[in-house]
Each structure stands twice: as structure tokens, then as C-alpha cells.
Amino acid sequence: MIAEALHQYFPKLATMPALRQDLIAISKVITLKAGTVILKQGEYVKVIPLMLQGLAKVFKEEENGNEVLLYYIKPGESCIMSVTTLLRNGASKVKAVIEEDSEIVVIPADKALEIARKYPKWNEFVYELFNVKFEELLNVIKILTFSNKDIRLLEYLKKEATLKGSKILHTTHQHIAYDLGSSREVISRLLKKLENEGEIILKQGTIEVL
Amino acid sequence: MIAEALHQYFPKLATMPALRQDLIAISKVITLKAGTVILKQGEYVKVIPLMLQGLAKVFKEEENGNEVLLYYIKPGESCIMSVTTLLRNGASKVKAVIEEDSEIVVIPADKALEIARKYPKWNEFVYELFNVKFEELLNVIKILTFSNKDIRLLEYLKKEATLKGSKILHTTHQHIAYDLGSSREVISRLLKKLENEGEIILKQGTIEVL
DNA sequence: ATAGTTCTGTAACTAATGTTACTGCTTTCT
């Protein structure tokens, strides 16, 4: 049931009865397969998603097609860019893609605006999420500025392992290169270096984070 | 007068009479000299500033003392990190420094919380500012990921020229290096390159952006 | 099983950035 799921993953929103009732009334739960693009860069925001199960990735795209992973959307979170972009009625500056099959509460854009006006609790939720994601961006900038790619790569692998709940990552070097905005050869070289340093173990199609 | 200043730079907050009155009642205007640190990394937020005149810079500090410029606070803006950090009652993750002598409306932290609760307009203001700064961070990440330092440097110089309202920047290579988290020698080399490409003119202590 | 595809390893080279070391030019202070 959606009420239980909200309680479990969105306690801030679900503990207030009126807000919870409204949310349940206007939203629906959908299931999305890995690979689904839930928000395109340049697109207008039509829904606000609340992630119940699964994982999504948010990217910044460059003009010529390259992209960088900015942060993840995990259970208990929403797409903060959708929320604030909706309020400003602007176009999305990022792209969001489902990474693992996901279950998502979907709130229509217009209804979400009503909720925001009606319930200060919603603002609290948004502020907190905003702050978390802002800090994640700060951290990306810090690493990009002061660390070499091998550090960035290792942090990425650790984060992936944590969020996916497994030390063994099923991915390819090419895929990592896309996420980090680098090239496959560079990633292969750095992964080999990390393996030699005893941080990871490489196998075909999998990386084990130690 | 503070009322006029609010009207001019913070129309979103000042057009609502009750909100404007409350703001004027609880805040005071202060003047700060260039170089003043208004928020330290790790410090708790005591005030929310509204910038009337001048310019401030916001930095992310690294463990060993290095820092990168994240974005500016210009007239009509506040320190978004102060606002959201205050709401979460956490420690600041950034450092803010006055860049040009500034005139600032200062709202005590506890009063700011009341304002936020009482006036949805305040939230609108915060959301908009948040979105703007978020996008600026996205842009920094994009440039750090996909561009070389010369591009980053040139964008920095153009931004400085715009915000300071002068094509002639009074700064040193060392100072730029601090802002961009690089070394003086690298910046000197790249500046010389930009000069050869006809983008800027270098003189002792000044850089003219063409 | 074998042919095709995808993934990985790696060498060799280029380009970009960081580091070290030193020189000379300005500005400022007395």
C-alpha cells in the first residue's frame, strides 16, 4: 500500500495526516525499468517523483553529447531539480535516468504546487533534500578541483557499492567512463592501478570493491 | 533608507507590505569591508544576509587549506547556504568572504525562521535563489569535467568583469590561482596564452578583458 | 563449435597540468 510506503520512506511527509491523505489522493505509484529516462535536459517538468524503491542517476549533459553523473536519487528522495524547476516554470538543466528498476510515487506538477502552498512540511522536506544535494555537488566540485581521477574513480565505486548494496558491481569500464565524463582507456588504466593498490578486484563485467 | 533599498533589490520580498514591515523591524543594515569573512566553513549560522551593495564570494575549502570559488553573492541575493543550513540547524559547508565593500541587511537567525514560517513569499525567494545557485554549481561541474583550464580561466575573468562592472580587473595571478584552486605558474602561463590569442591584455596588477 | 560481438589490456604518443627553480621587473618604503 502507498500509505505504508510513504510512512517508511517519507516520514516527514507521511506523519501529518492531512498531507498524507492529500498525497495519496493525487498521486499514483508506477514502476519503471532500468534505463528509462524520467527527465530530459531542456524538458519541462510534468511530475514530481517520490522514489520508493530502486535507484536513479542525475546527469549534466554537455552540448556535444557528453555527460557527467551529478548525484543519485535513492528511496526517500525526490528529484530536487524537478521540484525547484517546476516552481520557476523553467526547463530542466539536467537529465535523470532510472538505474535500477524502480517504484515511484508520481505527483502531477499542478497538484504538487498546491501541496507546496498548503503544507509548510512540504517545504521542510524540499529544503532538506535541496541541502543534501547541494552538498553533494560541492563535494563533486571539491574532488574535481583537488584530486586526480583515480581518487574520483574510487569514490565513485564506493558510492555505487553502497547505494546498490553490494561490493560486487556489475558494470563495464565504458559505462563508468560515461558516468565520469572520461574515456574507456583512461578508466581501464586507473582501474588496473587501483587493483594493483589492492583497492578492488577486476573480473570480466564485474568489479569488486574491497 | 532600508525600505527603498529592499524595494530596489528585493522586489519579491518588498512588494508585500506585511513582509516588508516585518523585515524592516527585525533587521539592520551593516557595512562590511572587503576581506571580511562573513561565514566560516564549519560555523553555525547566526544571521541571514541580504546583499544591497557590493559583492561577496563563496568558497569550498579543502582539508589542507586549498579553496575553490563556487559562486558570487551580488546585490539582490542572499547566502543560500546560510538559509538552508539554518533550517537544518547544521554547520556551514562553505566559506563566504566580502570581495568589495558591501552594504548588507542582516536578519537574525531565529527571526528568519519566523519569517520563513509566516510568509510563503519568502519561500519563493529562497527557491528561486536556490535554483540559480544550483545551476551555477552545475555549470562549474560541467566546465571542470569537459573543459581545459584556459576556458575555465577565461570564463572566470569574464564573470569577474561583469560582476565588478569593469573590463579592467585589479588582481594578481596568485589571487586568481587561489580562486580557481590552481598554482600561480599555471595561471601565468594560461594568461599569457589568452593574451596571445587576443582575449585579454596583461599589465602589472591588472588584466583587461577584451 | 565457431563466428561475431563485446569487453578488457596495453603500448606509444600527445596534450594538459603541476612543480621546481630561477630571473628580472615594479612598486613601496625609508
Add this chain to the structure above:
DNA sequence: AGAAAGCAGTAACATTAGTTACAGAACTAT
């Protein structure tokens, strides 16, 4: 004017990252 301090220029080298070009390993499908 002369000394000191701060600023800029630059060469030489080291390290890191990106690119090109293959080769071989491992998986997939018929």
C-alpha cells in the same frame, strides 16, 4: 636613491589525462 618586498615571466622537468591503435580474452548466438 637604494633596499626590500611583491609580482610576473619562463624554462625544464614530472605527472596526469586523453588519444590512437591494436590484440586478445570472454561472452553470445546460431
